[in-house]
Amino acid sequence: MDDKSGHSHSELSDVALRVRALETLLVDKGYVDPAALDAIVESYETRIGPRNGARVVARAWTDPKFRERLLANATSAIAEFGFGGRQGEHMAALENTRRRHNLVVCTLCSCYPWPVLGLPPVWYKSPAYRSRAVLDPRAVLAEFGLNLAADTEIRVWDSTAELRYIVVPMRPEYTDGFDEEQLAALVTRDSMIGVGLALSPTNGSPKS
Template structure:
């Protein structure tokens, strides 16, 4: 079973300098007119003291990594404990996800891909930033950035290593390209030693990045 590296150097690089680089490049080359106006408004409001950038960052991070991905985590946990649901999820992800009450814009056409021993899936949108909002919430900045979108296709193993994920050389890495027509949800491998956990406890082990493929599900006791 693949393992996650202990975070330090690789993950620090991707989460700090690389992600700032990704965001900077995106700001200058990938923003739409609406996004530029929003960014300009945010700058003016910050300069006038109407908003606190740090508080705004915390709010965005909450929706990116906690509130939104909880839906997807519940989908994954159900797939881990219910073989029939897992089969339906892999056959028709849109319908199976809707069984749990999650549907809507950006989630109309879903495909679930499952990690397994010897196979790891990772998702990207090479054209823009297509992302399954109903199950993962807001897309992280790095997912929308040009460097991630180009590099993960050319060098998925290297990019995963920067996120702290080290896979055996024999592991096949499949890169899935989201489009306006279809979006993907990765079902990470269930961590070992979780046989006695409840569905809610299992959902707590599922991270946003593990459902994109740039991370693994947490081990028991890992925070």
């Protein structure tokens, strides 16, 4: 998977150009209100996306009671942040440990928890990822640069329209004393899908 997506930068640029052309055509023909389109884009850029999921994970790392609620009823716990709605009506949280690693895929199409992770990356929707994540998850993770210990169990979860998942990655070492904002900065989109780990801090002390 080139660039963790199976697509080169030039291909992604071509896709972006085609999307822009389609948007222009729809606006010119009056099918789409430009203001409504801008509002949707702004919403996903500033209010919906991986930063929301990162806040949820950071809270789970620092608040044991919230962690329990999240693992027991993710939909309800996530709603405490005001996150929910379309594509996030029914959520489940999967906690990674040193003995078990969780990986999320949608084998049917591209079911994905928009309220906490935003729009799915291109590679998540690709046939290669959707099939190989199930057949050989360890090899797929290795292609993302994630080489797990041989004794770490990998569990693959199939996201559906009825139930979507968020992975709670392991908290990085040397983050004692970090507040939720600092911890959230270490949580990546890939770590909440399961193809990566949370980032390690640059040093053993909280960032200023």
